[in-house]
Each structure stands twice: as structure tokens, then as C-alpha cells.
Amino acid sequence: MALLVEKTSSGREYKVKDMSQADFGRLEIELAEVEMPGLMSSRAEFGPSQPFKGAKITGSLHMTIQTAVLIETLTALGADDHAAAAIARDSAAVFAWKGETLQEYWWCTERALDWGPSGGPDLIVDDGGDTTLLIHEGVKAEEEFAKTGKVPDPASTDNAEFQIVLAIIRDGLKVDPNKYTKMKERIVGVSEETTTGVKRLYQMQANGALLFPAINVNDSVTKSKFDNLYGCRHSLPDGLMRATDVMIAGKVGVVCGYGDVGKGCAAAMKQGGARVIVTEIDPICALQAVMEGFQVLPLEDVVSIADIFVTTTGNKDIIMLHHMRKMKNNAVVCNIGHFDNEIDMHGLETFPGVKRTTIKPQTDRWEFPDTRTGIIVLAEGRLMNLGCATGHPSFVMSCSFTNQVIAQIELWKEKGSGKYEKKVYVLPKHLDEKVAALHLGKLGAKLTKLSKDQADYVSLPVEGPYKPAHYRY
Amino acid sequence: MALLVEKTSSGREYKVKDMSQADFGRLEIELAEVEMPGLMSSRAEFGPSQPFKGAKITGSLHMTIQTAVLIETLTALGADDHAAAAIARDSAAVFAWKGETLQEYWWCTERALDWGPSGGPDLIVDDGGDTTLLIHEGVKAEEEFAKTGKVPDPASTDNAEFQIVLAIIRDGLKVDPNKYTKMKERIVGVSEETTTGVKRLYQMQANGALLFPAINVNDSVTKSKFDNLYGCRHSLPDGLMRATDVMIAGKVGVVCGYGDVGKGCAAAMKQGGARVIVTEIDPICALQAVMEGFQVLPLEDVVSIADIFVTTTGNKDIIMLHHMRKMKNNAVVCNIGHFDNEIDMHGLETFPGVKRTTIKPQTDRWEFPDTRTGIIVLAEGRLMNLGCATGHPSFVMSCSFTNQVIAQIELWKEKGSGKYEKKVYVLPKHLDEKVAALHLGKLGAKLTKLSKDQADYVSLPVEGPYKPAHYRY
Amino acid sequence: MALLVEKTSSGREYKVKDMSQADFGRLEIELAEVEMPGLMSSRAEFGPSQPFKGAKITGSLHMTIQTAVLIETLTALGADDHAAAAIARDSAAVFAWKGETLQEYWWCTERALDWGPSGGPDLIVDDGGDTTLLIHEGVKAEEEFAKTGKVPDPASTDNAEFQIVLAIIRDGLKVDPNKYTKMKERIVGVSEETTTGVKRLYQMQANGALLFPAINVNDSVTKSKFDNLYGCRHSLPDGLMRATDVMIAGKVGVVCGYGDVGKGCAAAMKQGGARVIVTEIDPICALQAVMEGFQVLPLEDVVSIADIFVTTTGNKDIIMLHHMRKMKNNAVVCNIGHFDNEIDMHGLETFPGVKRTTIKPQTDRWEFPDTRTGIIVLAEGRLMNLGCATGHPSFVMSCSFTNQVIAQIELWKEKGSGKYEKKVYVLPKHLDEKVAALHLGKLGAKLTKLSKDQADYVSLPVEGPYKPAHYRY
Amino acid sequence: MALLVEKTSSGREYKVKDMSQADFGRLEIELAEVEMPGLMSSRAEFGPSQPFKGAKITGSLHMTIQTAVLIETLTALGADDHAAAAIARDSAAVFAWKGETLQEYWWCTERALDWGPSGGPDLIVDDGGDTTLLIHEGVKAEEEFAKTGKVPDPASTDNAEFQIVLAIIRDGLKVDPNKYTKMKERIVGVSEETTTGVKRLYQMQANGALLFPAINVNDSVTKSKFDNLYGCRHSLPDGLMRATDVMIAGKVGVVCGYGDVGKGCAAAMKQGGARVIVTEIDPICALQAVMEGFQVLPLEDVVSIADIFVTTTGNKDIIMLHHMRKMKNNAVVCNIGHFDNEIDMHGLETFPGVKRTTIKPQTDRWEFPDTRTGIIVLAEGRLMNLGCATGHPSFVMSCSFTNQVIAQIELWKEKGSGKYEKKVYVLPKHLDEKVAALHLGKLGAKLTKLSKDQADYVSLPVEGPYKPAHYRY
DSSP states (O other): OOOOOEEOTTSOEEOOSOGGGHHHHHHHHHHHHHHOHHHHHHHHHHGGGOTTTTOOEEEEOOOOHHHHHHHHHHHHTTOOTHHHHHHHHTTHHHHHTSSSHHHHHHHHHHHTTOOGGGOOOSEEEESSSHHHHHHHHHHHHHHHHHHHOOOOOGGGOSOHHHHHHHHHHHHHHHHOTTHHHHHHHHOOEEEEOSHHHHHHHHHHHHTTOOOSOEEEOTTSHHHHIIIIIIHHHHHHHHHHHHHHOOOOTTOEEEEEOOSHHHHHHHHHHHHTTOEEEEEOSOHHHHHHHHHTTOEEOOHHHHTTTOSEEEEOOSSSOSBOHHHHHTSOTTEEEEEOSSSGGGBTHHHHHTSTTOEEEEEETTEEEEEOTTTOOEEEEEGGGSBHHHHTSOSSOHHHHHHHHHHHHHHHHHHHHTTTTOOSOSSEEEOOHHHHHHHHHHHHGGGTOOOOOOOHHHHHHTTOOTTOOOSOTTOOO | OOOOOEEOTTSOEEOOSOGGGHHHHHHHHHHHHHHOHHHHHHHHHHGGGOTTTTOOEEEEOOOOHHHHHHHHHHHHTTOOTHHHHHHHHHTHHHHHTSSSHHHHHHHHHHHTTOOGGGOOOSEEEESSSHHHHHHHHHHHHHHHHHHHOOOOOGGGOSOHHHHHHHHHHHHHHHHOTTHHHHHHHHOOEEEEOSHHHHHHHHHHHHTTOOOSOEEEOTTSHHHHIIIIIIHHHHHHHHHHHHHHOOOOTTOEEEEEOOSHHHHHHHHHHHHTTOEEEEEOSOHHHHHHHHHTTOEEOOHHHHTTTOSEEEEOOSSSOSBOHHHHHHSOTTEEEEEOSSSGGGBTHHHHHTSTTOEEEEEETTEEEEEOTTTOOEEEEEGGGSBHHHHTSOSSOHHHHHHHHHHHHHHHHHHHHTTTTOOSOSSEEEOOHHHHHHHHHHHHGGGTOOOOOOOHHHHHHTTOOTTOOOSOTTOOO | OOOOOEEOTTSOEEOOSOGGGHHHHHHHHHHHHHHOHHHHHHHHHHGGGOTTTTOOEEEEOOOOHHHHHHHHHHHHTTOOTHHHHHHHHHTHHHHHTSSSHHHHHHHHHHHTTOOGGGOOOSEEEESSSHHHHHHHHHHHHHHHHHHHOOOOOGGGOSOHHHHHHHHHHHHHHHHOTTHHHHHHHHOOEEEEOSHHHHHHHHHHHHTTOOOSOEEEOTTSHHHHIIIIIIHHHHHHHHHHHHHHOOOOTTOEEEEEOOSHHHHHHHHHHHHTTOEEEEEOSOHHHHHHHHHTTOEEOOHHHHTTTOSEEEEOOSSSOSBOHHHHHHSOTTEEEEEOSSSGGGBTHHHHHTSTTOEEEEEETTEEEEEOTTTOOEEEEEGGGSBHHHHTSOSSOHHHHHHHHHHHHHHHHHHHHTTTTOOSOSSEEEOOHHHHHHHHHHHHGGGTOOOOOOOHHHHHHTTOOTTOOOSOTTOOO | OOOOOEEOTTSOEEOOSOGGGHHHHHHHHHHHHHHOHHHHHHHHHHGGGOTTTTOOEEEEOOOOHHHHHHHHHHHHTTOOTHHHHHHHHTTHHHHHTTTTHHHHHHHHHHHTTOOGGGOOOSEEEESSSHHHHHHHHHHHHHHHHHHHOOOOOGGGOSOHHHHHHHHHHHHHHHHOTTHHHHHHHHOOEEEEOSHHHHHHHHHHHHTTOOOSOEEEOTTSHHHHIIIIIIHHHHHHHHHHHHHHOOOOTTOEEEEEOOSHHHHHHHHHHHHTTOEEEEEOSOHHHHHHHHHTTOEEOOHHHHTTTOSEEEEOOSSSOSBOHHHHHHSOTTEEEEEOSSSGGGBTHHHHHTSTTOEEEEEETTEEEEEOTTTOOEEEEEGGGSBHHHHTSOSSOHHHHHHHHHHHHHHHHHHHHTTTTOOSOSSEEEOOHHHHHHHHHHHHGGGTOOOOOOOHHHHHHTTOOTTOOOSOTTOOO
16 A cells, blocks of 8 residues: 655645645635634634643544544643644545555554654544544554564454554554553553444553553533433434435334433434334433433333334344334344344345335335335445434534543643543543533533532532532433 | 427327436336326226216326326326327426427427317316417407407517517417307316415406416315425425535524424424524414414514525515625525515625626525625525425425315316316315325325214214315314 | 492493402402503503594403403593493403302493493493393394384293393383394494404304404404414413322323423423323324324323323313323312313212312312222313413413404404405404514514515515415414 | 330331321322333342342432332331331431431431341441431440540531531440440442432541442433433423413523533423523533523623523522512522522522512512512422422333342442442443333333343443543443
8 A cells, every 4th residue: 555645835744635625625724714612712722821822632532523623722722733743634434434444544544643743743633533543453462472572463363444443553563662652651641532442442551561651532511412312312303304305204113222322312213203113122311301201111022013213222232123024024134233234134135035225315215025015224234313314413513522622631731740641531620621611602502600618518619520530410 | 489399209299398207207207106196096086987978188287207197197087188288298398498498398289289179178277377378369369360350469468478479379360260169168277386476366366357267276284284384385495406516404593484384384394493584464373383382573583693584575665775784794695485576686686796607507696795794595596495406395296286176176077067167166175085085095194984873972074174164184 | 129329529430340359350450461562562552543533332241450451542542431441340250150150240230331421432342252142132022022012031041140131121112112223333343352252243143143343353363373373372271280289290191182382281291301292082183292292192092090180172071080080199170261161070079979079179089989099180170371370471471362352453454345245254464463573673683684676575464464364374 | 315116016117107008108109100111120130039138228219109109119128127127217307307307317218237146237328428427427426435435426516417417426425335336337328319419428438437349320321311301391381380370481591500410401391392592601511401402691791581490500598689679570480400408498488578489389489678579489499309309200210220239239230249348439331221221111111121232342242341431422
């Protein structure tokens, strides 16, 4: 593979698909800025003091318009703008999904870590944990190499993606056998925003393998509730309407799972005039569903009467072939939970004689040969709000990304203080509250101020945090 | 102008843009059929008795997928399938919007009336009243010509569209000076589904000029409430999300007008998590808004605090330039009422130095040169659910079009009975109820049956109609 | 019977249960005034011009706190305050329900018509139509008497109430054989607010028997929609909670009938967190229910799974004994429609061995001897919002009663103009709108003003009315 | 004070106000049982194995109908029915609020601990923590007495209630100087359901003073969310309607605080048709409110435009005199948060010339002498759902009390195992889920079963618990 780094006229390195799109991108960025008040308020509040003065930030994030606003916020706060270039380069990941995907993706991830002789990065902003993974695997390989002279062997794994990671590290060893080791010494910390990435960090912590402090922003209230509940309440109907134009009112909708995502989906369909039935394994969530007027039944009991099925569980094997075989003609089946294995796509694809008709991209009708009835599957079973709509709206991403900014500021501010050890921390409550506060002005909301007297009465600091860690909101 | 009629292999005349799109069209028709239970139930219930045996039906309708399902329903009920061809030809109207629009549109409308030597049509299905207008103007011109020898002069009017109508009639007079007169003798009646078309019919009736019976299906409950209330409740958020991706939750939305369209829009935004403010001139509708928890204020009072503005009034000059000048940066302004004059597009377009940036088709940002703030106008001020989304969903159109089918059956059944004079009738209540009944099965709804004893107690027929004409639903 | 009229110190006649309650009554009246902005705005707007100067108004209304505010509004507008005394005397009707009810009730009704030598009344405010009935029967009897000398014979009817009416008229004939004839000559008109009273008026009109103009305020939008929809949306949960303390969330509620009352009840239970199932005979209302996400099924299909049953139909025999026999233990059964025959109380009361336990007044548990399960019937099958709560809130009554005031002003203003013949009229649309307008200020709502230019564009007067008669709101 | 213990015919001790009310109480208990499925399911599931065989349970709970169902559930599970008697005696606490309240209350609490020579109790069910407090103070005093011979001196404190506690202990010391010490040796644990009681337990734990294990059921999801959110969503409108009959639709409601109680109250008023404004100090809760369409403003900004004010904060000094002075005439002011100090009752009561008019018990109008406007204060500023309605419905209490039962079973089952040390524990997640599960059947809800394969995939046990401790629901 020979991917060449390009340079802007000012000498900044990058690799994107088509630089001629930059003007249109700028237009979209300007629109997004208005909808991302948390980031813009951060610029206004923290910009003057330049908290990232001297900091080199990198990371591996899905490159979207909203991500661009995040990057420009970090640079506005003083971060070395190589950071921006680094992530801009990562936009290669976008087109990488078509074609040499994984190769290109990891090439970008690795390039983003290369700060040349000045050394870097200092901080990592992660979304999925791949940059962190690469460094940890790199350090492991370098230690092994130092001890035994052994280099990583891509053939040692069946996992196609991990083969690429090992190849990158192996090739790096030849150039500099201490590259990742030096890097981890320098890194102040990482902030990570996905469930998957956070899970990996906790495993590293449990194994004593974590090389630098990590802040889990995925479990901030302003991330988890907003992303899952409000985000999906918005984007489920968006995806349904764009993909199928089906009227939601009058339909029977089944929402599999009543966690935050399921709560958002059930609310959205109820508000659209559908009758909603919930499936749940957890009695507490089931009881919550009942208290909101939703019927709670197993999928088996309702599979032949419903019109729209949505999986939100984060688990696998939720809607199986035998369910789909019993559905009404043109029932809509989609997933807004996690991977495409919430729906038995394999069973569907391999059913003898099944006929797939693509109505439009991301909207397929699968017809069974015996019954001649079909079902409509969105986004090939993958996340329908990403596949059929445009994912979460900017405002939701503003909540998530402001968590990243605040976490990065915290890590950098405390870099020498010893406050953060090589462990995983949730964002401190007062910073979670700060993220919310940064969004209120744009929405016209004004807070009430706690008086000293009141604060004493309830044993709280005047400036917060106002709730105990276990508070459920 | 030389538009040539083409013929299918079976000899049926047509004129469409691209016959190679037919397969994709068939696929979309099949999907729509499942969502149009009223039409499909009509086929099942009335098909065997072929109520349109021998009837020749024509009309001028917006050619959409849903219209195709209507046409095929009429033919399934026995109508001469020339009817279908006639309306298919009318699909020229679709591409006519780009280019020689009006000329082509009226050419199609006129062609659809030509049934050759066998004579026709017998019935008209109208959507806007243009076919009816053409016949009435034709008859008027033929009478004048017979009396005075005068032919219509297109130059006698400033109205570009009416000039075309007069030219068509003038040219027709040379071929057959009794064409429209013979036509009106034959026509059993028209059913009309738009506010505009119905208004024209009532004016003709008032002037004693109506040439055949007309059924106003626009004011059926199953048309007006469903189209306006439920249709817009669905398609407003659809249009907003497709055009702007803006999060509705947390925003302040202003709905101008609280009629059925406004009620649907206000409900949709409230359900999406917005705070909704209503403007109204009618104290009753205003009081209804207040009872639902909406603030009712004049636009002046809220123009600078709201994020999304929607006009639903059916009137003009609702959001004026001076309002737009005071709005927040990137406030969204759109119209789902009637014409683009609900919003002062002219004032906006001619403001000195205003800068228009097209973010994507149908989504423009207009920036004022002095304030550097801009507003986002959808669909150039025209109906945003048509411009930015796909209009009403099939289910809503099924309600409207089943009214057309039922009205056509009624007109044809009563053609010799004298039941309908040359007047405008609303669809009888029991047929309005029939339209609703034809939709219930698909939605899993089962009616309760009134007993004879109960019916006597409340002085109603067992089989309905169940409500007096003035009932408000 | 010897009921004696009493006199206040100022000489005003009255007959109430206990004059010592007057202070408490005044307190409640003052509270109600704040919640009856339509009446108070009427005083402010019309008071100065004293539109009832010289008018003598009487009527037969349920005597409640809200009625008192109505009466005092009429007097504030210049009506002879004997009017107030007349209706105050009628408050006897309240205690008449316990004991010699009907006798006392009609004695009061008759007394309220007696204005002594000065003659009267001029106008009638009716609620049920009894004053109007008495006059019409009186006139009929006097004509018969003049012609044949025959006096009415109470024994000629089985109807206990009508026997009393005939006796009153018979006794009156002895005193003055032209009493009611003179009265009807003087009466300018009646305004009537109940479905029952209006029905009777239309029958009189159909029979050519109506003796003076009548305004039907029952079918004003500001009466029917507000009383039925918003009134019941408020008072159904109020009644349920006071009677049973049962949690509405999580329950299955069945609403029989989806007219305005049913719409209010279904909305209230849905909002409380119940799952609502609707029963309907009318396909249009059924389709509306489905569009709001309610399941529509016959009672038979759900009788054994629901927790709360509400009848709202205005018909009889809705919930029968055989239904109640299949219900879950302690299912709640109630009626908010019209009479107690919506529920088969007779079947229940006469079921062999059934055991009635009064939990508290208006809340009874009826246990079947074989199954030992019981159901809880509210208000003995009568209107539960009256029986178990306090009926409609003052605000709703303000809407209804402002219709009365406005109708009375209209009748009196047009008394010599010939505008109103001896027919039944609905309140003109612009007055219906006036009623709404009189309520907006208190709620902080501000109307938008239609410009002359806009008014011309939509062919409406600037000052309204803004909707055609058939508009459905 | 000479309160005498009475005995039933079977020899069981008790002290209640009026034993003749027992039949009516039994009727109410039977009704409540149907609405308390968690307790009834507990009887069905655990009854056969008699988990409390030999256990002596006592406690100090508000004696309500629902508490009776709890007590009878404990006895049905094998607990010594002296337990029941003990708590029955405690019903004295109810009437104690009128008259010699505190004396009688603590006399009852102390009597409930007296199991005679057989010794006891084994377990404590607490609601406020008073039984636990008494024992801890008793032990402390006995230790001091043993060491120094000093007895507690009621005069040593200003707190009237604590004086009584000290007097009881002092008197007890004379009878048995080891009474509480022996008692604490025997006690297996306490379960506590209130915020106040739990706070005290955590303080004891922090001070190392806790004498036995404690389970905090207040923070179970099935307690906190259900009690606060669903309970108040039900009982706020209940209280408002019973106290004032004011129509909620069309009003402006202010909810101070948007925690779980505030969320329930805001939802209830929104659903009733009010426009709701929220005040908050916590930016996260504020942002949640905005996402639901509520305006968030400080009380100062809205105090003169709102109609209904509700405090839900758990803090003091929320609505002050200066706020009340600016309110609209007859604005309703109430508290559903914690103590009456959320509203500045003292400021109101002592305002010179203020006039209090009691409209009905628990509903007062306070009129200011200068403005002649008044406000309506409910329940004298105390919890309005208790004062003006009947508190939480049985179903909500079933959730809370099933937590108590499950916690008691857990404590007793583990009594020798060492699982619980002298610390405060929240109820383990799987038991919280158990509480929910015990309620689902009655509501017709059916759970989906997690397969072994799925459970492994998400690293959860098949039988739960299904969520991590920090999950927010």
C-alpha cells in the first residue's frame, strides 16, 4: 500500500478524498456550529485562557461535520493545530469504508500519531478506542521485541483487522523499536466516548495493562442520556420516514428493549400516533414501560400483528428468521441498538429462494418464496439512523463532544498533579454538570442560583455538583 | 409546440418522460398498495360487481405513485382503461414543471379529454379543477362563437396560464365548434378534492354556471381531517429533518395558524420536545391552543426568540421581511399552508445586498448584509412537506383517494336518477363513513355493532350515518 | 303542599334551604369568579351600556356556585334583579332532589315565572328546557280550556313528573285562564344549553309549536367542545381518583365511544399512563382513535383484560350484565355519557344473590355470589364526574354560561327587529367567537389581527367570523 | 402520661383509636390488596416456605391501609404476628398528630419494641428511622450509665422531640439498664425506606456507630423512581383537583425543581393541558427539562404570570414572601417536596394585616391588606398530596413495601452468613429486579427470557441482574 501524505499550501499535512469539497464543508460546519452550543460556549469561555497551550492532541474519530467543529474547538482552545490536521487526515476513514477500508483506516490512525521530531501526542480523543489500542499493542510488541527479539506475526490471528494492526506495528519496529514506548511516556491521558471503547479500557484496567489515565465520557449523563434517549427519539422517526415514507400513526410498533434507546424509540412512535408494544428481559425496565402505557409482551406473541419492529437491545439474536417468517407483508424491520446481529441477517440472506429487492439504497424488501410475503429491512440490519438518516443531530453531538473537550481540559490541567492514576475515571459530576450548563444559554434557559444558606441546609456546595454519583436523573 | 402522443405495444396512447422507469414505478406502486388499504379494500369489495362497467373516467391529478394506485383501482372497478392512459399521459405535468411547464400541462389536460369517435369522458376526477375549468370555458366560448362568431383572444388576459387555456379552446373551435358542448352533455359529474377546486365549483354554482353535478370530497371528514391534521403531523417533522437535520427537542417553534394543519404541526413539534407558540386570528382556535398548553401570542412578540417558524394559515403575508430581519441567526422559516406568499419571499429576495446560499436543494440560507445573520428558508417558501420531504404518506392519500372512488361510484350509480342536480354536494355522510370503514381492517380495528334497539333509542339507522351533518369530530 | 315564599330584608322573595350558608356561598362565588373570565369580561365589556336595562330574565338551571356567577352577571348587565331572586328561589331544586323532589322542583319553576302585576318574564335562560316546557303546556291547556272548557287531567298520564306539570297548570287555570298566553306574548326568546332541551326545541319547531325564538347554545363550539372534550378530560380522572384512589398508570382502560366526551376521556387516561382501548360504532371516530394510537375493539374482546371501563356514548345498554360477569375482580365501571342506562344497573341490581357493599358514598362494590369476584361501580351508574367529583370546573362552565349571556344579549337587542322568528337558531358564529375572545385575556393569550388586505384575500371580514358554519375545529 | 395497652379477645395487645372501625378497615384492606400486587405475589411465592418462621419483626411506620397489607404480608410469610400487633398499636401515631402528638408517638414506638420475656425483635421495618434511633440512643445511654452512672437528661436539649426520647430512655434505665443492649445483640438488621432515615443511617455508618446491618430500600429503583416520579405524577393533579377544582388546562404552572418528583409533576401538568415552566439549580436536570419542551427560568422571571406553583426541591426557602406578594390573585401555591419550609409560611403568616380565610380544610386563601389580592395555599405548605388527597396510590406503595419485604427476607436469610456487616447496603440489584417482577403479572406484562447464548454474549447471568449498579433507568 502506498498512501501518500499531501500538504496544504501552509505546509500542513493531510489526506482527504477531495479537497475541492472544502467550501461546501465549511458551509456545513458553519451551520453545525449554531447547533453545537456546548462547543461554541466552550470556545467563548475557555478560549481566552488557552488551556491547551502547548498540548498536542490526536485521536481517531468518525469524521463528520460535527467532528470538525470539535477539532476546531480544541484548536481554538490552544491545542497544536497539527492535531486538527491529524484528524483531518483521518477523514480518509470515511472513504476507506468503500474499498481498501481497513488498511486505509489503520494507516490513517497510525499517521495521526506521527508528530515528527517534536514528539507527541500529549492527549488522545478517542471514539472506539483504536488509537489507544494501537499504542497499547505497540508498547507490548516493543517490550516483547526488547526481551526476545520477536516481532508480531499478523498470521497469528484470524481477525482481519488485528492482522493489519500487527503489520503496522511490525513495520514500525524496524524504523524505531521504541516508538510507542516513548509515546506512552509522553501521553497525559485519553478520553473515550463509546461503549465499546470504554469496555476495552475497563478490561485493560482490570488486567493492570492501562498505560495512562483514561476518562470515560460515555457514562456522563450528558452523553449517555442525550445520545441514547433524545438522540434516538429524534433519529428513529427520521430514519423510518426517509427510508419508507410509511405513516407511523395508526401502526403497531414493537420496540425490543426499553433501555435509554428503547425509551427514546417507544416515545417517538407513541408520539407519532402508533400503538407501541415493548419486549424486555429486565423486570424494572418492563415495569417502567407499563407505567408509560406500553404493553409488554414477548416478541412471539405479537410478531404477526405488528407493522414496525425496532431492536434497541445491544444484544444479539433479537429478531430471528422464524420471527420474520411470521410477519405481516411489508412489515418494517430495523435496528438502532448496536451491531447488525440484533437481526438475524444471516438467516434471512441464506433462506432458500429468498428474493431481495432493493427499493432504494439501505431499504430492501426480502420476499419468502413460499408465502410470497416480504419484509422490509432497513440499512441491512445495521444502525438505521446512520444508514437511512444522518445519525444524531448536531445538538446531541454537541453534548457528547463537549464532554470530550471538558475531559481533555481536565486531563491537561491535572497533568502533573497526580490526581489521575493509570485508571479509568468517569467524568467528575461537576464537569458533567458543566457540559449541560454550556448548552443552556442557546436554548434560552436560565438557572436558579442556590443560596449559601440553602446549600448548607442540604449539604451541597453552592457551585455544585448537585447530585450524588448514583443519582439516576 | 409539437408534443407527440406515443403508443404502447398494445396500442394505448401515452406521453411520459421515460418509459424505462416503469419497473421501478411498479415496485413503488406495490409498496404503496400495502399502505393504501382504502383503495385495496375498494377493489376487493366493489371489484366483483364492476360498478364502472362502461364508464369513461378522466381527470387532471398530480401524478404520483399514489395516483397510480387510484387509477388502477378505478380500472379494477370496471372503468374504461383509456381512463388510466389518459391520466398516465397527464404525468407529463410532472416534468412540465421543469421547462415549458404550463404549455405542456394544459396540452396534457386537453389530450386527456379526447376519447376519439366513441365519445367521452363520462366522469371527471379532479384535483385542482383544471379539467372542469377547461370544459366550462370551452362551452362558454362555443356558445359565444355560435351566437357571434367571436373566438377567444388569449391577448385579452394578463394571466399567462389563462392565455394558454384560451389558445387551446380557440384552436379547438376550428376543428369542432361543438366539442365541449357535446362533452358536457355526456358528463355525469365531477368529484373534486382540493380547496381551490371546490371554491371554484361553488362560485360556478352561485353564478348558475355549473354544467354538471359536482361532489366536493375536499370537505369529507376523511379528507380534510386526515390530509390536514394527520398528514401534516407526519410530514412537518419529516421535512424539517430532511432539510436541516436540526434537533426539534429543546427548540422554540412558532406555528402561525391553529386550524387543522396548524394543529397537526403544533402537535408534531410538541411531541418532538419543542416549546410551541401559536399565532391566531380566530379566538376559538386560539382558545383551543391554550387548552392544549400552547402559548398564543402575536408573531411580533416572539419573532426574536424562536428557532423554527411554520406558516399554516392559507392566507398571505404571514411572515414578512421585517419579521425575518429580527430573527435569530439560522432560524428556520417554512410554509406548510398554501402558496409561497405566506412568507414574504419577494421582500426577502429583493432586500439590498441579501446573500442567498443554497445549502442543498430546497434549503437556502439568506444572509442580511448589515447584521450578518441569516435565516434558513425551506422550499423557497412553497409547501415544505412537498419540497423537502415526499408530501403526505400513502395512507393519508388512501383516505383522500378512496373519497374520490366512492364519489365516482355514487355519481355513476345515480346517473339517471336525478338525485344529483347541477350543484355542488358534499359526499353524503354515510359514504364518508364508508371511506373510514374501508381503512379499519388493515389497522386491526374492529367496530362495535349498533343494535336495532339502541339505534331506535337514539333515532339513528343501524347502518349509519351515525352523526348529524354539523358534527365536528 | 304548602311551600311559603320568604322575603329578604330588602323585600326580595326567595326560598332556599338555609340562609345562614350565605357567607360561605359568597366566598365560593368569589373564588369561582376568578375562574370564570368569560362572565367577568362580559361584566367589564357590557356592563357600562346596561344591555338588559328593563329586561326581566328567568329560567330553570341547576343551582351551583357557577350559576350564581351567571345570575350576578345578568344583573350586572342591567337585568331586573328579580331575575336573580327567581333563580335563587330555584335553588330549592337542589334540596328537592332529596325528598319531595319533583313537587318542589316544579313549584320553584312555576314561582320563577311569577313577576306579579308588572308582568314578565321577557327572556328565559334554560338548562334542560323545563321553563319552556311549562309555558308551552300552559298555553296549550289554556287554548283547550278556552275552546272546550276542559282542564288538564294529571291522571291522564303515567309520567309522574308530567302529572305534576298538569296539576300546576290545572290549578293555575282557576286563578287566571290566560296566564301562560299572556306570558308567551311577552317573551322575547329562550336560550337553551343542554342536548335534551335542544332536542325538545327542535321537535317543537318541527311540529310548528314553538311559541318564541330559541337560541341553541348547546352546539356552540365554545360549549360543545369545551364542555365535552376539555371538561371530561379534567373530570374523569378527578372522579376516578376521588372515588377509588386507584393508580391510572399501568392500567388497561376501555372507553366506550370516541365522540368529544370519549376523546377527552381517552386522552386523560393515556396521559395518566394507562393503555387505552376504544369501542366505537362509527368508522370515522374509530379511525380517529386509531390515528391517536388507541386500539379499537368490541367490548366483548377486551372485557376480561381491562381494569377501568368508562361509557361515553349517549346511548343505552353499553355495558351489560354479561360483560360485568366476565370482568376482572375489582374492575372499575363508570359512566360519563348521559343517563345511568349506559350501564345495565337493573341487570346488576337484580342478579340473584349479588352483594352490594358501599365502600363510600357513590362507590359500591358488587360481588357475584358464584365467582366471588366483584366490580366497583361509581355513582350508581350515573354521571361519575358529578357523582364522585364536582362536575366540570368553573372555567368550563364559564364557556357555557358566557354563551348564555351572549345569546340573551342578542335576543334582547334584536327583540323588535324580526331577525329571529319562532325557530331554533344556533348562536351566530361571530358570537361563538366572541365567547372565546372573552376568555383569552385571563389566560394571557393575545390574538393576531387580520389586516384589511389579508381579509380581502381570503374573503373574510376583518372582525370575523373567521370560519364557515360547517368548520370542524 | 398514662396510656394503657388494650388486649383483643385472643389476648393480642393493641392501642388504636376506635376498634369499631375495624370492619370498614377490613373492606379497605381488601380493596388495597388488589392494587398491591407485589405484596400479594410475595405471599403467593414465598408463603409456602415461610421464610420468616420464628422471626419477630417490628417497626415504626405511618399506619395506613397500605401498611396493613404490608404487615399482613409479613405475617403471611411466617413472622410472629406480634409484629402485626406492634405496628397496629403504632396506629396511635395517626391520631397523635392531633393533640399530644409526640408523646404518644414515642410511647407507641417504644411499646412496639417490647416483646416481653421471649425477647425481640429480630428485624426492624423502618419508615423514618425512629425505631432505629431509639435503640441507638438507648444503647449509648446504657453504655454511659454502665460507665459513669449518668442517666440522660431531657433538659440537655432544646429539641422537643429528642427530650421525649431521652425521657423514655431514662425511665427505661430504671427498669432494665441493659434493655437496648440486649435488644441490639439480637437484632439481625433494619430496612429503611425514607430519605431522612437513610441519611441518618449513613451518618451512623460514617461515625462507626451503626449497631446492626441496614438495607437502604429508599434508593431501590422500584422505590425511588416509582414513589417519586409515578407517585407524584398521579397525586399532584389529585391534590390540586380536590383542593381547588381549578381547571389545569390553559394555566401556567411553575414546577420548582426537576428531580424525579419535579419530573412527575411537570409531566402531570403538561398532560393536563397546562403550560409548564421549570426552575432548576442543576444544569443537567435543567437541560432535561428543556429537552421535554419546558421553559427553564428563575422564579423571579415568572412569578407574576403563573397560576399554579409547586415546590418539589427537598430544599428550603423556595417560594418566599416577596414572591407571593407579586403573584396573580388566587394563584395556587403548594409543596410536594419535603417539609413546609419549601414555602415561606412563616413570612406569610406574620405579614402585617394578612388575612387568612379557610375555604375548606387544607385550602386557605391568604389576602394581603394593601393589594387586596390573595393566594391560595394548600395543606398549610406541607405535602399537598398527603394533605389534600390521599397520598400515593396503593400500587406505588406496593412497590415501596415489596422492597421492605424482600429486604427483610434477605436480612433474615443471611442472618448467620456474615454477608451483611454493620453497614448500610442498597438492596442488591437482583432483588430490586425481583420487586419489579412481582408486579408485572397483575398488569398483564410478560417478560422475554434471555437465552444462555445471549447472556454470554453480553456477559450477564441468565437470571439477572441485568444492569450495572450505576445504570440510570
